[in-house]
Amino acid sequence: MLLLQVLDYLGVAVFAVTGAIVASRKGMDFIAFLFFATMTGVGGGTLRDVLLGVPVFWTRSEGYLLVCVGVSVLMWFAAHVVEGWGKPLRWADAVGLSAYCVMGAAKTLSVGDMPVVAVLMGVFSATFGGILRDVIAGDPSAIVKPEIYVTAAFVGAGLFVVLSSLGLDLWPAAIAGGLAAFVLRGGAIQFGWTLPGYAPPPKRD
Amino acid sequence: MLLLQVLDYLGVAVFAVTGAIVASRKGMDFIAFLFFATMTGVGGGTLRDVLLGVPVFWTRSEGYLLVCVGVSVLMWFAAHVVEGWGKPLRWADAVGLSAYCVMGAAKTLSVGDMPVVAVLMGVFSATFGGILRDVIAGDPSAIVKPEIYVTAAFVGAGLFVVLSSLGLDLWPAAIAGGLAAFVLRGGAIQFGWTLPGYAPPPKRD
Amino acid sequence: MLLLQVLDYLGVAVFAVTGAIVASRKGMDFIAFLFFATMTGVGGGTLRDVLLGVPVFWTRSEGYLLVCVGVSVLMWFAAHVVEGWGKPLRWADAVGLSAYCVMGAAKTLSVGDMPVVAVLMGVFSATFGGILRDVIAGDPSAIVKPEIYVTAAFVGAGLFVVLSSLGLDLWPAAIAGGLAAFVLRGGAIQFGWTLPGYAPPPKRD
Numbered sequence: 250m251l252l253l254q255v256l257d258y259l260g261v262a263v264f265a266v267t268g269a270i271v272a273s274r275k276g277m278d279f280i281a282f283l284f285f286a287t288m289t290g291v292g293g294g295t296l297r298d299v300l301l302g303v304p305v306f307w308t309r310s311e312g313y314l315l316v317c318v319g320v321s322v323l324m325w326f327a328a329h330v331v332e333g334w335g336k337p338l339r340w341a342d343a344v345g346l347s348a349y350c351v352m353g354a355a356k357t358l359s360v361g362d363m364p365v366v367a368v369l370m371g372v373f374s375a376t377f378g379g380i381l382r383d384v385i386a387g388d389p390s391a392i393v394k395p396e397i398y399v400t401a402a403f404v405g406a407g408l409f410v411v412l413s414s415l416g417l418d419l420w421p422a423a424i425a426g427g428l429a430a431f432v433l434r435g436g437a438i439q440f441g442w443t444l445p446g447y448a449p450p451p452k453r454d
Numbered sequence: 455m456l457l458l459q460v461l462d463y464l465g466v467a468v469f470a471v472t473g474a475i476v477a478s479r480k481g482m483d484f485i486a487f488l489f490f491a492t493m494t495g496v497g498g499g500t501l502r503d504v505l506l507g508v509p510v511f512w513t514r515s516e517g518y519l520l521v522c523v524g525v526s527v528l529m530w531f532a533a534h535v536v537e538g539w540g541k542p543l544r545w546a547d548a549v550g551l552s553a554y555c556v557m558g559a560a561k562t563l564s565v566g567d568m569p570v571v572a573v574l575m576g577v578f579s580a581t582f583g584g585i586l587r588d589v590i591a592g593d594p595s596a597i598v599k600p601e602i603y604v605t606a607a608f609v610g611a612g613l614f615v616v617l618s619s620l621g622l623d624l625w626p627a628a629i630a631g632g633l634a635a636f637v638l639r640g641g642a643i644q645f646g647w648t649l650p651g652y653a654p655p656p657k658r659d
Numbered sequence: 660m661l662l663l664q665v666l667d668y669l670g671v672a673v674f675a676v677t678g679a680i681v682a683s684r685k686g687m688d689f690i691a692f693l694f695f696a697t698m699t700g701v702g703g704g705t706l707r708d709v710l711l712g713v714p715v716f717w718t719r720s721e722g723y724l725l726v727c728v729g730v731s732v733l734m735w736f737a738a739h740v741v742e743g744w745g746k747p748l749r750w751a752d753a754v755g756l757s758a759y760c761v762m763g764a765a766k767t768l769s770v771g772d773m774p775v776v777a778v779l780m781g782v783f784s785a786t787f788g789g790i791l792r793d794v795i796a797g798d799p800s801a802i803v804k805p806e807i808y809v810t811a812a813f814v815g816a817g818l819f820v821v822l823s824s825l826g827l828d829l830w831p832a833a834i835a836g837g838l839a840a841f842v843l844r845g846g847a848i849q850f851g852w853t854l855p856g857y858a859p860p861p862k863r864d
Contacts, residue, residue: 281809284802287779295710304712447484600688
């Protein structure tokens with residue numbers, strides 16, 4: 250169960266970083282900053298737990314919220330430094346996506362033997378925090394951009410579920426899944442990797 | 455219980471079609487297409503089950519997700535054909551709305567004797583998938599357009615609840631409710647039916 | 660338990676008023692008006708209950724929905740009068756925020772001894788109805804505006820939790836928390852109170 254906790258904390262922390270970056274760009278005050286970072290940090294895992302019908306993780310252990318508070322305080326002073334690193338929002342989002350797609354699938358498999366559901370839950374929990382962040386901030390959601398995004402979460406969750414069902418241990422399966430997701434998403438950020446999109450016919454409505 | 459399953463699968467399938475149409479118009483890649491279709495397909499029923507506190511339907515039976523996968527594959531090849539039929543997004547949405555408003559009300563009544571809640575749950579589950587689809591895609595939600603939309607779901611769910619409480623069997627009550635919703639929404643699509651809207655006073659904020 | 664019910668009904672009613680005002684400004688028909696008011700009215704408390712894993716409050720007692728119906732009928736005839744009072748949307752939202760931040764924290768403390776979670780739940784439930792209203796209506800959410808908003812909910816919920824943990828009775832703690840939130844938010848509406856926001860560095864993405 251240790252691995253799941255590490256991935257959960259990692260996902261929460263880096264998604265909180267992405268929320269804080271958006272909050273800093275919008276010039277929010279500190280409490281709005283804190284709220285926005287926390288909502289982004291715990292959003293994906295919250296959806297996962299609500300859909301699985303298990304207790305929402307951060308209502309059972311206050312450590313997750315304290316991580317969000319810590320990230321927010323740090324980012325309140327350091328967001329401009331982080332911005333200097335180049336595309337910090339997208340890289341942190343990539344780490345969160347990679348951690349959460351495995352974590353969402355793993356938690357689902359720990360509740361029941363549902364491989365298809367586990368893959369979808371991995372994708373939902375990896376992308377929902379970012380969707381929530383973008384929709385509430387009024388920015389276009391990553392899902393409608395042409396880059397590889399959902400695909401990275403799908404491949405990561407899928408690889409983890411396949412390797413697990415082949416009998417691989419939790420750690421190597423999780424590392425393989427997370428790395429696959431990160432490489433795909435990282436390639437999209439760094440080299441503009443895309444998949445062919447649907448070629449849209451003329452609009453009718 | 456068979457009728458409820460038919461309505462559930464119907465609602466999921468046609469809402470998935472609407473999600474796929476929007477995904478095709480946004481030029482998403484296949485996995486984003488799949489994700490978007492699935493999210494729209496199961497969104498309304500998911501909200502219904504979470505609010506009722508019952509297990510989310512697609513986490514208990516993988517058939518629903520497989521329907522979404524099948525719809526997505528079909529639409530990936532056929533979306534341009536479907537677009538040629540004229541207003542396919544709105545007609546599929548109308549079928550989904552009609553199936554789900556009855557289904558949402560029926561599932562609520564099967565959980566407890568709460569007619570007012572059942573009507574609202576019918577409306578929520580009939581409209582939420584489409585709202586989610588539009589908000590995440592960055593399109594204006596159907597609810598803010600002047601056409602009959604929520605009203606169709608309301609009449610369908612309301613008629614079903616009234617007929618059920620009068621002792622009518624599940625099938626005739628469901629067919630009457632679903633047809634009423636479909637006729638109202640179809641009239642709005644085909645003939646531009648509207649109800650009088652609130653005449654807005656000058657804006658103050 | 661009486662106090663919690665008063666706050667719940669108050670929060671529902673005034674948030675329903677804000678939903679009705681937005682619906683009237685968008686020129687929605689009566690049923691869409693009703694739906695929008697209800698969704699805004701019960702949204703924050705619904706999120707709170709789903710996250711806490713307790714039954715959603717309005718599925719157990721039809722009174723809440725009847726309040727939303729009553730508010731909608733009244734506002735359908737009186738929205739233009741209310742608009743004449745000056746900033747009615749924001750003042751009603753301020754009352755709802757003040758009632759719900761205490762109510763969200765109090766319900767959380769009644770479920771378990773989790774002060775940090777209780778404060779966040781107060782903030783979530785106080786702000787979520789309004790976020791839902793604004794996102795679905797396509798308006799910019801209050802959270803991205805520079806005014807004191809989340810901060811008022813945070814101070815109200817925080818003060819209530821601190822006073823409760825110091826052993827103060829429910830009523831005085833709730834009144835102190837609610838008043839603090841209302842004064843802060845009211846000051847923002849009336850006098851434009853703000854906190855210093857993050858000074859945004861040049862954008863990179």
